[in-house]
Amino acid sequence: MNRIERTIVKETERVIKVARSIYPMGTREIVVVPKLLDYRYAALASFRVKTIWFNTMYCNTKNLDLFISELIPHEVAHLVSDFVYPDAKHIHGKEWKEVCTELGGIPKQWIKGLVHH
Numbered sequence: 712m713n714r715i716e717r718t719i720v721k722e723t724e725r726v727i728k729v730a731r732s733i734y735p736m737g738t739r740e741i742v743v744v745p746k747l748l749d750y751r752y753a754a755l756a757s758f759r760v761k762t763i764w765f766n767t768m769y770c771n772t773k774n775l776d777l778f779i780s781e782l783i784p785h786e787v788a789h790l791v792s793d794f795v796y797p798d799a800k801h802i803h804g805k806e807w808k809e810v811c812t813e814l815g816g817i818p819k820q821w822i823k824g825l826v827h828h
């Protein structure tokens with residue numbers, strides 16, 4: 712892992728730790744992978760395999776701030792809200808917005824210049 716990848720993984724693990732202190736996640740693990748090979752996305756979260764991928768090809772010095780302030784809490788909130796609110800109707804619905812805010816993120820669906828899910 713290069714320096715940016717390590718920074719992204721470390722920050723994501725920190726946000727997951729914050730989530731564990733707030734929400735009853737039990738022993739459920741979230742895997743963080745800093746190499747996403749699909750160039751179309753800056754980040755993806757999978758409910759099925761409980762994994763978040765980040766595409767560090769999108770991460771330059773300018774974008775690193777955006778990854779940390781918006782993209783990381785956004786993606787972690789997806790998996791945490793799936794654990795806590797499995798019956799939520801919309802992936803960017805009120806449950807996700809609440810979790811994203813609690814994790815220090817900005818609860819909006821789109822992040823300028825970064826395509827993600």
Ligand SMILES: [Zn+2]
Nearest residue numbers: 785820827828
């Ligand atoms: Zn999303």
